[in-house]
Amino acid sequence: MKVLVLLVLAILLQFVGAIVALSLTKRTKYNLAWIFLSVGFLLIAFQRLLEFIPHVWKDFERNVDTLNIILDVTSAVLFTAGIILIQQLFVYLRRVEKERMETEKKILNAIIRTEENERRRFAKELHDGLGPLLSTVKMSVSSLAQMETSPPASEIIKNADAVITEAIRNVKEISNLLSPHILENFGLVSAINSFISRITPGSIEIIFKTNLKNERFGYNTEVVLYRVVCELINNTLKHARARKIEIHLTRDESFLTLIYVDDGIGFDVREVLSDNTPGMGYANIISRVKSIKGIINVESEPQQGTRVVIVVNAGNS
Numbered sequence: 303m304k305v306l307v308l309l310v311l312a313i314l315l316q317f318v319g320a321i322v323a324l325s326l327t328k329r330t331k332y333n334l335a336w337i338f339l340s341v342g343f344l345l346i347a348f349q350r351l352l353e354f355i356p357h358v359w360k361d362f363e364r365n366v367d368t369l370n371i372i373l374d375v376t377s378a379v380l381f382t383a384g385i386i387l388i389q390q391l392f393v394y395l396r397r398v399e400k401e402r403m404e405t406e407k408k409i410l411n412a413i414i415r416t417e418e419n420e421r422r423r424f425a426k427e428l429h430d431g432l433g434p435l436l437s438t439v440k441m442s443v444s445s446l447a448q449m450e451t452s453p454p455a456s457e458i459i460k461n462a463d464a465v466i467t468e469a470i471r472n473v474k475e476i477s478n479l480l481s482p483h484i485l486e487n488f489g490l491v492s493a494i495n496s497f498i499s500r501i502t503p504g505s506i507e508i509i510f511k512t513n514l515k516n517e518r519f520g521y522n523t524e525v526v527l528y529r530v531v532c533e534l535i536n537n538t539l540k541h542a543r544a545r546k547i548e549i550h551l552t553r554d555e556s557f558l559t560l561i562y563v564d565d566g567i568g569f570d571v572r573e574v575l576s577d578n579t580p581g582m583g584y585a586n587i588i589s590r591v592k593s594i595k596g597i598i599n600v601e602s603e604p605q606q607g608t609r610v611v612i613v614v615n616a617g618n619s
């Protein structure tokens with residue numbers, strides 16, 4: 303009796319297997335694999351059925367050996383062929399995933415490049431368009447200042463001159479922030495040093511160490527690392543209440559490693575890196591690093607400071 307129950311169970315399971323395998327045919331590219339597997343399952347179910355029938359029908363006769371061997375061999379061939387096709391399916395899926403990731407990186411790269419080009423255009427317009435206009439006004443005001451005027455008028459002229467000087471300085475500053483010419487002309491280390499030097503002295507201690515001299519890297523690599531360092535520093539200034547920032551930029555044979563540490567109040571990394579936070583800073587950092595095939599690790603705990611490590615290929619474009 304036990305044997306009978308087990309046989310029925312086996313037959314049922316083979317049928318379920320066959321149906322599941324068959325249902326997968328529509329979902330994947332290598333659907334022949336699933337057809338092979340389901341036929342294999344059906345053959346085994348048929349084999350079990352042949353074993354089951356004599357238990358209920360005593361007169362049933364069959365040439366057990368030959369048929370069993372034929373069924374065994376056929377199902378083995380079908381299973382092997384199915385498994386080989388499934389293996390190819392995984393190879394295919396891996397290839398598709400790799401291509402998808404490559405495409406994603408290319409798109410990110412294009413977005414960042416377009417963004418940088420736009421920033422550069424704005425910076426140029428400000429610098430070459432508004433800058434000279436303000437300088438002309440300043441010259442006129444300076445000429446006015448040299449004329450004989452009543453004391454209230456000369457006071458107004460003096461004020462106007464000061465405001466125009468401030469406006470010229472602001473235009474230069476904004477233009478430089480939009481697209482730092484120093485990054486383009488002198489490279490990453492100079493640009494980071496220049497950014498750090500503009501932070502109000504005394505507000506925080508910033509240590510920047512590097513083994514780079516005047517080496518230049520690909521445009522994307524330099525822009526990405528520069529923008530990331532700026533955002534990390536901004537974040538520390540805005541959120542961390544830190545006393546100290548340490549930045550290490552090191553080049554070895556083929557990698558460029560950025561280690562950024564602050565001793566501030568820290569934050570919950572998982573929460574910040576999840577998609578539902580309003581800030582764009584970290585999302586931008588991560589997509590920028592991804593666009594140049596770099597890797598990033600952010601470590602932070604409340605009250606434990608923040609540590610960010612980024613490794614990129616030094617030969618990247």
Ligand SMILES: Nc1ncnc2c1ncn2[C@@H]1O[C@H](COP(=O)(O)OP(=O)(O)OP(=O)(O)O)[C@@H](O)[C@H]1O
Nearest residue numbers: 537538541542566568569574581582583584585608
């Ligand atoms: N160095 C840090 N120390 C403490 N908290 C930080 C630090 N960096 C980020 N955070 C926390 O992580 C959050 C997300 O940072 P993120 O840069 O993504 O956005 P944001 O700075 O709030 O806004 P945005 O960068 O778009 O102006 C911050 O709001 C802050 O709470």
Ligand SMILES: [Mg+2]
Nearest residue numbers: 537581583584
């Ligand atoms: Mg931020």
